[in-house]
Amino acid sequence: MDLFSRxxxxxxIVGIGHLPFAKEIGRPISDTAIEASQLALDDAGLEAENVDGIVMYELEKTHEVTIARGLGVENLGWWDKITYGGGASCATILHAAAAIASGVATTVLCIRARNRGSKAARPWAQERELVTDDKALHVPWGLIRPVDVIGMWAHRHMLVHGTTREQLGNVAIAARRHANRNPHAMMHERKLDMETYLGGRVIGYPLTLYDCCLETDGALACVVTSAERARDLRQKPAYVHSGAQASGPNPTHLANYNTPNMETTAVPCARQLWERSDLKPKDMDCAQIYDAFTPLVILGLEDYGFCARGEGGPFTEGGRIELGGDLPLLTSGGGLSEAYAHGFNLILEGVRQIRGTSTAQVGGCTSVLVTGASGVATSALVMRGD
Amino acid sequence: MLHPDYPLPDVEHPVTAPFWAGCREGKLMVQRDDVTGAYHWPPKPAYWKGDRLRWVETSGRGRVYSWVVGSEPFLPAFAHLLPLVMVVVKLEEGPRLVGYMVSCTPEQMSLDLPVRVVYEPLTEDVTLPVWAPV
Known part of the structure; x- marks a missing residue:
């Protein structure tokens, strides 16, 4: 039996935890990551002594051993860091699952703790040295800010397929309406309507304020273990059904515009994800599609097979992507309106949907798609309930 | 006078040095595979699959594939260029290059607009290929 079958x-995923999101959390992540991990273990009903593996993002500014010591883990036997920012999100769970299914680890913490709410903390505000490698082929022309890098895909989609500002707005408004139901969301109390959306100031033409995710400090964690062990634990398990990572062809670190038809990495990722899955896009009860910018969600709807190329814009119309619609998206508010945690909050929301505990709960939800950032080498996950 | 924080490229990186050398001489160079004739971008190491890639001069012409516009507030190093029309140009030869437009306002931009390369010397070592409407 191949590893994906195993x-x-x-x-x-048997435990989830996060600290309250904040613009400035005021604590180092070597502290917050430990507390978030403890919350996830408490949620699962497990002890630090049960943990033998840790997966984090490469961007993490702390160490596995610091977290292990802080929690009281006896011995880490396996650890891993995943590259490419928000592209890493679902891969943390996939790597943990692979380690568990292959017997390398038994119970793994997956963590994202991120302090980037304040402006000075943003890496694109810090370009100072000679630009080398892949970045030397776009940064010297000013193409540095994520909003501009992603804007190239967005604008081409608008120009070729006629995707409208209102359709991008549908994504922002759906995320906001779901955030309005979620007391943990940064935008819980802030309403957004189409008039306000369309009046948002330009950040990087063609994208405007409400097309962009929040900047948030946060610390989040999941506990992953075998289904067999999960049956004895406190929470309803969110099973890892299928997962994939993909760089796509001719990859670059960022701003990869030399793929066939300038497709994003989500296209090859989706192909593998569904090949490894008994479920299809039509079986998904909701989807948490990576939303650093609204156009990524419209591209994601196409890339992950919910509609044909060019139809992602119209797909958002008529309440289809809101609670009560065919495919509710970003049911916690996502990166646009809950918190921007490089997509890790989307994983936690996927788990809540499977458990039936979301603040925008989809009735009878048993299957959820979660995806990572598609402007870089990416990852995706299908979760399933009993 | 170039802004002290301008993000200059490393023009001596062995993989991309021929591209930057070409720009200094007013030639827009990309790699072509001796065996298949296919153009390669971004560049690969010269030793790829047994030394099959040659740097060849392109026509320096292409069409606008996509663009975005930077305006205030933007990175201070680019303040003199605002509004900055950053562009993906599809060369006649096929590769898509990132650049920015000169002699062109955001309002004059359109999909598939024909453009030609223009050279912008930034320092003694760095000449940036940028794009103007044909």
């Missing part, structure tokens, strides 16, 4: 529904 992962499929045989590994589960």
């Amino acid at each position: 992962i499929r529904d045989q590994v589960a």
